[in-house]
Amino acid sequence: MAIKNFLWLVLVIVAIFAVFWIAKSGPFGDKEAENNFAGAGGAFIFEEKAFDFGEVSMAKGKVSHSFKIKNSGAGSLMINKIYTSCMCTEAALLKNGVKFGPYGMPGHGFVPKIKQFLDSGEGAEIEVIFDPAAHGPAGVGPIERIVYLETPAGTETLQIRALVKP
Secondary structure, eight states: OOOHHHHHHHHHHHHHHHHHHHHHHTTSSSSHHHHHHHTTTOEEEEOOSSSEEEEETTTTTOOOEEEEEESSSSSSEEEOOEEEETTTTTEEEEETTTTEEOOOOOTSSOOOOOOOOOTTOEEEEEEEEOOTTTTGGGGHHHEEEEEEEEEETEEEEEEEEEEEEE
């Protein structure tokens, strides 16, 4: 019985340390490093900030579009998080052949901090995937969805539109 109690105590201590570790890198931790990059001179350039899929069919499945982004500033630019405005939409960062994500809507799964940097002159893509069947038959008609790119300096948005048909 004493060994069982000891194991529970060790488990509780490990859990407490895990919570502190996660909180340290969460919204209240590591602010000094984030703020250093906020004023480091990085700036987004977007080839486009909105895309219209036109008519999309629920029956044909998901559609995707990649937005090209580039850091036009003199310093590094950090992307803290990527998330979407609806559970029917996901977004991923494609950088140097590596895919980070996909990330969805807060409240419909965990949206982690990704803390990916774009150096001066470096480009990447934000791949946006829209599932026209996600809302079922009630989801027909025009839609507008937003993808949020959160940085220490603020939040940038990308938008998709479509006319969903059965």
